[in-house]
Amino acid sequence: MGPCEPGVRRADLGAVHWCVLPFRVLLVLTSHRGIQMYESNGNTMVYWHALDSGDASPVQAVFARGIAASGHFISVGTWSGRVLVFDIPVKGPNIVLSEELAGHQTPITDIATEPAQGQDCVADMVTADDSGLLCVWRSGPEFTLLTRIPGFGVPCPSVKLWQGIIAAGYGNGQVHLYEATTGNLHVQINAHARAICALDLAPEVGKLLSAGEDTFVHIWKLSRSPESGYIEVSPLP
């Protein structure tokens, strides 16, 4: 009897995400079994990717975690640190696993994307993992790793990307804001007294929300300094 035996699983750490692509919307679900994609009516399954537990040791949990869409790609993180990139056609079930991104060694926790700003070297995807490492990518037929932002011993459960600003929430209650192009840390907030559960961002108004296991929810206003262009933040009451 081992943990990798099918059918032995119980309650699942699953995720659900609406992936809004230019020509269609897909509903993506992750579970220990794998990744399922449905049409936006929630009824028609268009794709199922079973997770490969080949390399897993008996003590490793096998799962997918972290879902995001950029361009016509959907990226899903896995327990091994690999990020699976799926190429999504305009319609129909002809979905293909286009790439497996290597950059992380520990389980992926979250993925954030934002539409490319139209310029050349612009980052449009950030992946985060259990060690707190962040990888910054540019999407395309081949994804390019632009920068790595090292962790500091705590997981990064949640990450968001907005106008070239990476917002990362950590297990020690801190929120960090990084410049996506350079990977430099510009803001460090001692935001919560326990691990951060989730971040959410309102892109129209540049407001960031952080929720922590300390039972508090905080809202922050993100901006750039008019003189230096550096990222700034102000707490909202």
Place this chain on the structure above:
Amino acid sequence: MSVRTLPLLFLNLGGEMLYILDQRLRAQNIPGDKARKVLNDIISTMFNRKFMEELFKPQELYSKKALRTVYERLAHASIMKLNQASMDKLYDLMTMAFKYQVLLCPRPKDVLLVTFNHLDTIKGFIQDSPTILQQVDETFRQLTEIYGGLSAGEFQLIRQTLLIFFQDLHIRVSMFLKDKVQNNNGHFVLPVSGPVPWGTEVPGLIRMFNNKGEEVKRIEFKHGGNYVPAPKEGSFELYGDRVLKLGTNMYSVNRPVETRMSGSSKNLASRTQESIAPNPLAKEELNFLARLMGGMEIKKPSGPEPGFRLNLFTTDEEEEQAALTRSEELSYEVINIQATQDQQRSKELAQIMGEFEIMEQPRLSTSKGDDLLAMMDEL
């Protein structure tokens, strides 16, 4: 889900069980030597090498029902007896106490300190038995070996696995209600004051940096809680100041322990739901139980030592009342399993039990007379 959760769950629940039994033995004025024998017998069964070996194998958590069967067996490892109502109450108290401790752990890794607190107190119960002390120390070393090197992320997964196990459990415990750490609906109160976890800063500060990493601006803001810095980190050594109080013995002779079921019908309905729904993993659970209990060495009560009954309630009448008012669906179903050390018999047992449907009561043996009657009816 994490496959390393079971040892932590088992040891902490076991620790709580011992705290409660110790308190009840004293409250019921059981003679010192009998009380010590009971605790010694249970502890030495719990920390038995073969049993621990099974426990530490990587595996998923099983249901509350399956785990309760193990504790029922453990509680009866000595001359002490508990009837169903008392066993139910004992299990309720154990699970709510550990749920509270897991919820309030400042860091996910602190669940290890909670475990060490339980082990430290258990060692206090058996100070005069060097062999059992050695068994506990050995378990300590195993815990350090397996959990000492785990990352914060892996502990977070363990924490989530534990919290899922305790989900929807809202039994009200009078001590928690009195101390205002639990609300009347059975939910725990999460404190927003006190020391922050080791490795976390007190919230309220924003620092901004330039491209060279130099701090250029500082803002302070009102966080809403009332936190102070962590004084020091608890020790993960064999001996040391754990700092954390969670997992230490919160029972004393003068604090009677009572449970009250959460009264709303919504809760009653959800519990009924749990016991009626067929358990697809029943077979796996029975296999696990058979293996685990095959590793348990239950000493047969020898000599003229008479058994005695422990009551988890303050009076016998209360216990009877509790047994009556507890509805059919709410009582845990008792799985009768013959504990045996023989490995071959264990395998056979597992096979046989695999054929039982968990929802049916095992057939009670009828008397010879009934069998004959039945045979005669068919003639």
